[in-house]
Amino acid sequence: MTARERIAGNVANYVDERTGAAKWMKKNLTKVFPDHWSFLLGEIALYSFIILLLSGTFLTFWFDPSQREVIYEGSYEPLEGLKMSAAYASTLHISFEVRGGLLMRQIHHWAALIFMAAIVVHLMRVYFTGAFRKPREFNWIIGVGLLTLGIVEGFLGYSLPDDLLSGTGIRIAEAIIQALPVVGSYLAFFAFGGAFPGEAFIPRIYTVHVLLLPGAFLALITVHLMLVWYQKHTQYPGPGRTEKNVVGYPLLPVYMAKAGGFFFIVFGVTAFLGAVASINPIWLYGPYTPGQISAGSQPDWYMGWLDGLVRMSPPLETHAFGHTISWNILIPGLIVPGILFTGMALYPFIESWITGDKREHHLLDRPRNAPNRTALGVMSLTFMLVALINGGNDIIATTFHLTINQIMWFSRISIFVLPPLAFVITKRLCLSLQRADRELVLHGRETGRLVMMPHGEFVEVHEPISPEKAWLLTQHEQNPPLALEEFDASGVRRPKALKNRLRARLSKAHAVAVPKVSADDLKEIEHH
Amino acid sequence: MSKEIEAIKDPGLPAHVHRRTDTDPKAAQRAERQVAILFLLSALGTVLLIGSYIFIPQDVFIFLPILGNTNAHQLFLGLGMAASLFFIGMGAIHWAKTLMPDEEVVIQRHEFRSPDEDRAEFVKAAKDGAAAAGLGRRSLIKRTLGLALGLAGLSPIILLRDLGPLPGDELSKTSWKKGTRLVTDPGDRPIRPEDLEVGAVAQTLPQLAPGAKRTLADIGKDAVLLIRLRPEEFNLDAERLSWTHEGIIAFSKICSHMGCAVALYEQQTKHLLCPCHQSTFDVTRAAKVIFGPAARPLPQLAITVDSEGYLVAQNPFNEPVGPSFWERSS
Numbered sequence: 001m002t003a004r005e006r007i008a009g010n011v012a013n014y015v016d017e018r019t020g021a022a023k024w025m026k027k028n029l030t031k032v033f034p035d036h037w038s039f040l041l042g043e044i045a046l047y048s049f050i051i052l053l054l055s056g057t058f059l060t061f062w063f064d065p066s067q068r069e070v071i072y073e074g075s076y077e078p079l080e081g082l083k084m085s086a087a088y089a090s091t092l093h094i095s096f097e098v099r100g101g102l103l104m105r106q107i108h109h110w111a112a113l114i115f116m117a118a119i120v121v122h123l124m125r126v127y128f129t130g131a132f133r134k135p136r137e138f139n140w141i142i143g144v145g146l147l148t149l150g151i152v153e154g155f156l157g158y159s160l161p162d163d164l165l166s167g168t169g170i171r172i173a174e175a176i177i178q179a180l181p182v183v184g185s186y187l188a189f190f191a192f193g194g195a196f197p198g199e200a201f202i203p204r205i206y207t208v209h210v211l212l213l214p215g216a217f218l219a220l221i222t223v224h225l226m227l228v229w230y231q232k233h234t235q236y237p238g239p240g241r242t243e244k245n246v247v248g249y250p251l252l253p254v255y256m257a258k259a260g261g262f263f264f265i266v267f268g269v270t271a272f273l274g275a276v277a278s279i280n281p282i283w284l285y286g287p288y289t290p291g292q293i294s295a296g297s298q299p300d301w302y303m304g305w306l307d308g309l310v311r312m313s314p315p316l317e318t319h320a321f322g323h324t325i326s327w328n329i330l331i332p333g334l335i336v337p338g339i340l341f342t343g344m345a346l347y348p349f350i351e352s353w354i355t356g357d358k359r360e361h362h363l364l365d366r367p368r369n370a371p372n373r374t375a376l377g378v379m380s381l382t383f384m385l386v387a388l389i390n391g392g393n394d395i396i397a398t399t400f401h402l403t404i405n406q407i408m409w410f411s412r413i414s415i416f417v418l419p420p421l422a423f424v425i426t427k428r429l430c431l432s433l434q435r436a437d438r439e440l441v442l443h444g445r446e447t448g449r450l451v452m453m454p455h456g457e458f459v460e461v462h463e464p465i466s467p468e469k470a471w472l473l474t475q476h477e478q479n480p481p482l483a484l485e486e487f488d489a490s491g492v493r494r495p496k497a498l499k500n501r502l503r504a505r506l507s508k509a510h511a512v513a514v515p516k517v518s519a520d521d522l523k524e525i526e527h528h
Numbered sequence: 529m530s531k532e533i534e535a536i537k538d539p540g541l542p543a544h545v546h547r548r549t550d551t552d553p554k555a556a557q558r559a560e561r562q563v564a565i566l567f568l569l570s571a572l573g574t575v576l577l578i579g580s581y582i583f584i585p586q587d588v589f590i591f592l593p594i595l596g597n598t599n600a601h602q603l604f605l606g607l608g609m610a611a612s613l614f615f616i617g618m619g620a621i622h623w624a625k626t627l628m629p630d631e632e633v634v635i636q637r638h639e640f641r642s643p644d645e646d647r648a649e650f651v652k653a654a655k656d657g658a659a660a661a662g663l664g665r666r667s668l669i670k671r672t673l674g675l676a677l678g679l680a681g682l683s684p685i686i687l688l689r690d691l692g693p694l695p696g697d698e699l700s701k702t703s704w705k706k707g708t709r710l711v712t713d714p715g716d717r718p719i720r721p722e723d724l725e726v727g728a729v730a731q732t733l734p735q736l737a738p739g740a741k742r743t744l745a746d747i748g749k750d751a752v753l754l755i756r757l758r759p760e761e762f763n764l765d766a767e768r769l770s771w772t773h774e775g776i777i778a779f780s781k782i783c784s785h786m787g788c789a790v791a792l793y794e795q796q797t798k799h800l801l802c803p804c805h806q807s808t809f810d811v812t813r814a815a816k817v818i819f820g821p822a823a824r825p826l827p828q829l830a831i832t833v834d835s836e837g838y839l840v841a842q843n844p845f846n847e848p849v850g851p852s853f854w855e856r857s858s
Binding site for chain 1: 536537538540541542581587595599601602605606607609610611612614615617618619620621623624625628629630632633634635636637688691692694695713733745747749751782785786787788792803805807817819820821823824850851852853854855856857858
């Protein structure tokens with residue numbers, strides 16, 4: 001035994017006698033993780049969060065979250081002598097006088113954009129592969145919660161510098177609060193400590209941004225990861241992979257080296273962006289005052305869809321009995337997002353109700369093999385994309401020499417027309433891909449080699465595909481729709497007939513598929 | 529589900545293919561050197577970071593293609609940091625991919641459902657616990673506990689009451705009064721009609737009483753935009769026309785949609801546009817909404833001139849300015 005081994009043994013012994021950790025470590029150090037590039041997306045989100053914690057802590061050392069009025073005397077000459085809030089002045093100080101301050105600000109902002117993008121793409125991966133199915137519904141809901149908190153946290157974060165652009169964003173947020181029926185004015189006055197903008201808001205959202213929400217993030221992310229750990233990761237279908245096993249690399253050493261290395265890569269790339277790509281140059285916007293604004297006011301991308309919905313809303317307000325209800329704010333700002341996010345959170349339960357499937361699933365779906373789900377996903381994304389495009393309508397108008405009105409009308413019509421169209425097209429594409437899979441299994445791969453038969457006919461030589469590939473293309477289940485009879489055996493209409501009819505209809509739509517290759521099909525081929 | 533799934537059999541895990549580094553010691557040595565070089569590049573990155581921190585002054589700018597004029601201090605600091613982190617990651621992953629075992633491992637999953645006897649025992653324990661506490665029998669305890677918890681839950685709401693004052697009529701009031709002079713923002717100079725040429729726009733605020741201080745909240749309600757047209761260009765009813773003075777018309781600058789500053793004036797079309805959500809108002813028709821999500825015109829301030837010839841408000845605004853709220857009556 002070398003000296004090093006003896007020391008390691010002693011340390012392990014010391015810890016284990018006090019915690020009993022060896023048993024747990026033995027099991028978990030050899031835990032297996034399946035390998036696939038799309039499993040890295042959630043990791044990017046996690047690592048960006050760590051980068052946000054680190055760079056954010058750095059920024060708090062100099063940032064002064066106060067709306068106290070100061071006269072600027074720093075090194076950025078164009079703003080010399082101007083009245084501004086201490087928050088804005090300290091952000092300028094971080095940008096121009098603290099060494100590495102601007103770098104950290106830009107890393108923090110880029111990491112936030114990457115964090116949100118990674119969450120969204122990770123969510124898409126989970127959705128389109130059906131990874132949210134039993135037993136992972138809790139984790140899906142936690143994920144939707146993290147996405148929602150991320151939007152709020154990001155908004156509060158870029159509002160802190162109190163520059164002209166972000167102040168305008170807060171102004172809009174205040175208008176949404178103020179638009180709430182009955183309690184709106186009261187909530188707005190409580191949130192802002194009086195009339196907008198007041199002097200209370202920046203210090204308050206600072207506490208929320210650096211303490212409350214990061215705490216909530218830490219708790220939710222911990223539970224999210226513990227569930228992934230305990231339930232073991234899903235895996236893509238393939239030879240040797242079943243619902244009962246996990247095929248992949250052990251945590252120690254391969255996965256630890258890869259995942260740990262990946263953290264440094266994400267941090268490195270974020271630092272590179274922070275070094276070369278200017279983001280949120282607040283010194284160009286000037287300090288916030290409610291009487292001014294800059295043209296082309298744009299929120300960060302994850303808020304853009306919300307802004308786009310508000311922009312395309314028709315001018316609807318109800319005035320009755322001495323009260324006002326602003327539908328032009330409530331519908332795009334609260335009601336539609338509320339429906340979207342609630343629907344998203346509930347989707348695993350909706351799908352399981354439609355299919356009647358209550359079994360555990362650890363093998364992922366290929367998106368084409370769940371055409372209805374895939375089409376619904378593309379439909380939702382199309383909706384969000386139209387909203388996002390409209391959120392940038394002024395930029396698009398100036399870039400492509402269009403009028404704002406043209407883009408606005410395009411969006412107002414597209415938001416209703418394009419999503420259903422995307423649904424139909426996607427579903428058909430999925431079915432076509434299923435048909436192509438079937439062809440491939442039955443007739444093999446086209447080789448491009450043409451052969452002339454003795455009687456003069458030209459045929460293309462097909463090569464059979466490998467057994468591994470054939471298995472991948474046929475391993476999925478094709479379940480019949482739920483059989484929900486409207487009448488029972490004695491011809492009496494069942495209770496909840498309407499609900500059942502809807503369910504049967506959805507179930508039928510969900511089960512539409514091109515039949516996969518069966519034994520009979522193969523036998524028939526052999527006879528030829 | 530159906531039998532035909534068995535038509536094509538699972539061929540099982542494909543045989544493991546060895547990498548060159550597994551079989552050729554020279555390839556393994558080469559990979560080891562590559563990993564080492566990557567780690568050394570990271571170390572160089574840190575050296576660049578430290579060097580930039582100490583030696584590059586913060587006010588040096590260099591011109592780079594694409595990036596333009598760039599602050600050298602922050603650029604090289606960032607590049608050093610990026611390299612120092614990135615190459616650690618590259619090294620670790622290259623190490624894992626070339627030298628660590630790459631044979632896939634299979635482990636079995638366990639079912640999450642607890643065994644039936646465990647579930648039965650759990651239900652029994654929960655029932656026994658509830659029965660032992662007697663919550664079902666002792667309804668007095670249950671009800672008073674519910675009352676106590678419910679009331680205790682109210683306390684955070686009570687304690688947060690001092691977050692802000694009640695709105696009262698704050699949302700409906702501005703600082704404009706009969707005879708308040710309009711002053712320039714910035715500058716606080718009173719304005720005569722002849723200061724504004726036809727087609728000109730001016731941002732104004734109410735003149736402050738001596739010694740008074742203007743808060744941002746005041747600006748958020750009081751900001752007024754002056755626009756001068758030729759009088760014949762107006763398309764107003766008699767009352768609204770009497771609110772203008774020699775072709776000068778005054779509107780609240782705070783958007784009636786969500787409160788942004790309506791700052792874009794298009795001289796050709798005489799439209800005011802809010803850059804936030806593109807609500808567009810026609811100046812000639814008392815800021816009627818002609819496009820976008822705003823549901824109400826911008827409130828118009830009635831103006832005239834005082835005895836010294838300076839522009840003043842004829843009256844306060846006759847409606848609340850800014851975005852809608854529940855208590856607003858029109």
